[in-house]
Amino acid sequence: MGFNKRFISYEIIEKRLNSEQSLKPLFNSDALIFKDQISAKVLDWLLEGVSEKEIQEKLKQYKNENN
Numbered sequence: 531m532g533f534n535k536r537f538i539s540y541e542i543i544e545k546r547l548n549s550e551q552s553l554k555p556l557f558n559s560d561a562l563i564f565k566d567q568i569s570a571k572v573l574d575w576l577l578e579g580v581s582e583k584e585i586q587e588k589l590k591q592y593k594n595e596n597n
Contacts, residue, residue: 547585
């Protein structure tokens with residue numbers, strides 16, 4: 531059996547949301563390696579039941595605050 535790991539970053543999440551793909555399959559892996567804190571926070575939001583539309587809005591706010 532293999533071991534599946536996935537690197538997750540803000541850019542990957544943003545691309546997935548912009549192409550209207552679901553985020554849930556992105557986090558379906560044996561190991562998740564987060565490249566930044568906001569991508570880890572996205573997983574927390576998903577686990578709390580925040581909708582992907584709300585996550586997209588939160589990420590827009592994050593981007594505006596950090597530019």
